[in-house]
Amino acid sequence: MIEVKNLTKVYGSHVAVDDISFTLEPGNIYGFLGPNGAGKSTTMNIMTGYIAATSGEVIINGHNILDEPEEAKACIGYLPELPPLYMEMTVEEYLRFAAKLKKIPKSKQKDAVEEVIQLTKLEEYRRRLIANLSKGYKQRVGLAQAVLGMPEIIILDEPTVGLDPRQIIEIRDMIKTLSKGHTVILSSHILQEISAVCDHILIIARGHLVASDTPENLIKQYTQEKQMKLLVRGSIPEVKSVLNRIEGILEPSVTVNFLEEGAVDVQFKLDVQTDVRETLFHAFAEDGLPILSMINYEPTLEDIFMELTSLEEQRAIEQEEEAVRQRMLKKQWKSPSKEQKQEEARPSKEHRADMTEEKKEDGEEEQA
Ligand code: ADP
Ligand code: MG
DSSP, rough: EEEEEEEEEEEETTTEEEEEEEETTTOOEEEEEEEESSSSHHHHHHTTTTOOSSSEEEEEHHHHHHHHHHHHHTTTEOOSSOOOOOSBBBBHHHHHHHHHHTTOHHHHHHHHHHHHHHHHGGGTTTSGGGGGGOOHHHHHHHHHHHHTTTTEEEEEESTTTOHHHHHHHHHHHHHHHHTSEEEEEEEESOOHHHHHHSSSEEEEEEEEEEEOOOHHHHHHHOOEEEEEEEEEEHHHHHHHHHHHTTTTTTEEEEEEEESSSTEEEEEEEETOOOOOOOHHHHHHHHTTEEEEEEEEEEHHHHHHHHHHHHHHHHHHHHHHHHHHHHHHHHHHHHHOOOEEEHHHHHOOOOHHHHHHHHHHHHHHHHOO
């Protein structure tokens, strides 16, 4: 089990991770989903003990990553965003070397390396120099290194970034295979990547954890409304009168369609649980108005992801604006300081400009 409590990481004045807390249970595939710069890699680097947090705690199977780093790290295999591969080594040499670093007992190293070579399908490449492998195969070597010794928890930072579609499918399949005996955590800025393999999604935006749930629950939890679009042959008043008779229709709009003669576009919102498709069919038929097309937009995970992350962006922009406003207010209301009084006593701007010119020339002469 992994417990992350109030994790915060500050770089200078920039808060990269802002008070994030979550608990991950064994056996699941978790996905960290968020736009670039959201704080995914920073969180993973702290969870794996690569960097220290500014505040907060990470506990891996009861071991605090700061107090008992050896015990905590022994439970984790990590594929960082930029895997530290040694280009001048062969695949097998590198994995042997990684086995030593991981302190796998000497008698077991050979078998452990063999196991991950099989798992990541690198048999034919074991004697190749890493430098000569394609990006997809390099990524397999990185993955092999992460699962070497079969740690309980496997953490993969953007494991499919930069790969072609076929390589992405191969890596996905490997991750799915791994998930059978391990807890897997992977990150991506692409929703499809996460929803294809993960059974639990943590959405991170601007350093905040904005949602954490199964994909199905996220859809249920965050969507109250869906949208419908119709093309109906009839006039605006005729169509409006039909819509008025149907319950549950929100914010209807009826406009002329310029492509289909004598037809109108109809748009409205609807409670996500309500289904009015058949009611619409009968109501329009009753008034002799044929429905030419009907589209039911069910909200997708993509909509929720976009909404949650853009909300967080908006909040961040508002906070920055508010901070600027506060600074300006402070300046405005501060009683004139000593410097300001001196400033007022000084000659006018134009005059000052002349003076600086003179000064500059003086300075240049001095230097020469
Ligand atoms: P993600 O992996 O979600 O793309 P990161 O965790 O890499 O995001 O970065 C989060 C934020 O922290 C970004 O704004 C990034 O610029 C900043 N950041 C990351 N590492 C450093 C660093 N070493 N020094 C300063 N800022 C950093
Ligand atoms: Mg990253």
